[in-house]
Amino acid sequence: MAIYNLGSINADWFYKVPHFPADGETLAAESCTGGLGGKGANQSVAVARAGGNVHHIGAVGGEGGWTLERLKSMGVDVSRVAIEGAGSTGHALIFLTPDGENRIVIHAGTNRMIAEADVSAALERAGPGDMLILQNETNCTVFAAKSARARGMRVVYSAAPFDVGAVREMLPHVDLLAVNEIEAAQVAEALGVALTALPVRELLVTQGARGATWFDLKTGETLAVPAPKVASVDTTGAGDTFAGYFCAARDRGLPVAECLELAVGASALKVTRAGTSEAIPTLAETRAFLEEIGG
Numbered sequence: 001m002a003i004y005n006l007g008s009i010n011a012d013w014f015y016k017v018p019h020f021p022a023d024g025e026t027l028a029a030e031s032c033t034g035g036l037g038g039k040g041a042n043q044s045v046a047v048a049r050a051g052g053n054v055h056h057i058g059a060v061g062g063e064g065g066w067t068l069e070r071l072k073s074m075g076v077d078v079s080r081v082a083i084e085g086a087g088s089t090g091h092a093l094i095f096l097t098p099d100g101e102n103r104i105v106i107h108a109g110t111n112r113m114i115a116e117a118d119v120s121a122a123l124e125r126a127g128p129g130d131m132l133i134l135q136n137e138t139n140c141t142v143f144a145a146k147s148a149r150a151r152g153m154r155v156v157y158s159a160a161p162f163d164v165g166a167v168r169e170m171l172p173h174v175d176l177l178a179v180n181e182i183e184a185a186q187v188a189e190a191l192g193v194a195l196t197a198l199p200v201r202e203l204l205v206t207q208g209a210r211g212a213t214w215f216d217l218k219t220g221e222t223l224a225v226p227a228p229k230v231a232s233v234d235t236t237g238a239g240d241t242f243a244g245y246f247c248a249a250r251d252r253g254l255p256v257a258e259c260l261e262l263a264v265g266a267s268a269l270k271v272t273r274a275g276t277s278e279a280i281p282t283l284a285e286t287r288a289f290l291e292e293i294g295g
Contacts, residue, residue, distance in 0.1 A: 007040015008137035037276040046244020048075035064089030080122035100232035128152030145173035237276040
């Protein structure tokens with residue numbers, strides 16, 4: 001089947017700093033590098049590198065052609081990405097400390113200028129069994145989710161960056177909600193319900209170095225997979241790697257336990273590498289990594 005991803009495309013700028021700046025502090029970066037990022041782009045690359053057939057839906061500015069070439073080179077179909085001359089491509093400033101932790105500032109740019117007509121055109125050939133992935137870094141998410149549901153597609157929603165209003169609007173149209181444990185608590189608090197009472201069929205909660213847990217909220221089934229212990233270099237994009245790998249594996253019909261194992265393994269391997277999209281491991285690398293630590 002096919003996976004469609006309405007998602008952000010960003011130019012990422014990485015600044016290595018000795019520590020995060022304090023209020024009023026001016027801090028000299030040790031280095032500065034650029035690359036491809038955005039939650040949407042990261043997830044599309046993760047799907048492609050996990051062996052999935054992924055079609056990216058989004059928009060970039062006239063200066064953002066290099067981002068599309070980069071996505072294409074990593075196996076993502078970008079024929080459904082619009083070139084929006086009235087805006088600039090989204091970008092992110094990422095501050096990295098020596099322990100691999102990060103703080104990020106994002107400018108949405110053309111990620112918030114996507115036309116409903118372009119979304120409709122992108123989903124024209126989609127049908128039952130196909131999957132739509134969404135995040136909170138673009139507009140048109142509710143429109144896309146409703147359109148996907150009308151076509152019999154499965155809708156996967158990463159509720160990040162967290163926004164209460166967006167979550168309330170989206171959940172009625174979502175099959176699988178993917179969040180980290182902080183976002184999970186925020187969603188439950190915002191809706192005033194227990195985590196296991198959220199109005200979705202499936203819930204996927206990533207727990208950083210402790211792994212991830214999948215819940216079937218209709219049957220009560222729960223599966224948890226611990227994360228391998230690794231030396232973290234850069235945690236940027238780890239959650240996106242997890243989501244993309246999990247979706248690609250589910251799309252291939254693999255058992256949920258195997259989907260979790262691959263996703264946890266890929267995200268653990270990712271944090272040992274600097275960068276975002278370009279640092280996401282291939283399926284062969286992930287399987288070799290899991291075999292190595294398992295042996």
